[in-house]
Amino acid sequence: MKKSLIAMSCMGLLLSTGALFGQGKGKGGAAGNAAKGKMVFEETCSACHNADNEERKMGPGLKGLSKRPKLANGEAMSDAAVTKLLNEGGNGMPAFSDVLSATEKADILAYLKSL
Numbered sequence: 001m002k003k004s005l006i007a008m009s010c011m012g013l014l015l016s017t018g019a020l021f022g023q024g025k026g027k028g029g030a031a032g033n034a035a036k037g038k039m040v041f042e043e044t045c046s047a048c049h050n051a052d053n054e055e056r057k058m059g060p061g062l063k064g065l066s067k068r069p070k071l072a073n074g075e076a077m078s079d080a081a082v083t084k085l086l087n088e089g090g091n092g093m094p095a096f097s098d099v100l101s102a103t104e105k106a107d108i109l110a111y112l113k114s115l
Contacts, residue, residue, distance in 0.1 A: 032103075037107035045108075049061065051115055062112060064115065083105055086108070
């Protein structure tokens with residue numbers, strides 16, 4: 001049940017964002033780790049999102065997201081805008097502010113940028 005909620009949350013994030021930009025920063029300004037981000041993504045987001053193509057599952061496919069200029073909500077692509085969506089959710093996606101650590105969020109950003 002908890003994994004389903006988390007997966008739906010991730011789906012909402014990506015529905016809201018439409019794309020990701022920039023290198024994530026964890027606590028202390030360290031860059032996110034894409035390999036760790038892939039593991040977090042697989043546990044929390046992959047039930048709703050494809051990472052290897054643009055085909056829609058419950059949420060949009062994420063391949064090539066970092067090449068898009070804006071989030072689906074019209075905001076310019078930035079780490080801050082994506083992190084805000086991770087924290088607050090939106091468009092059916094629950095908030096991750098209390099679910100993922102700052103480091104995990106930075107890792108997810110790094111992974112999504114690598115797609």
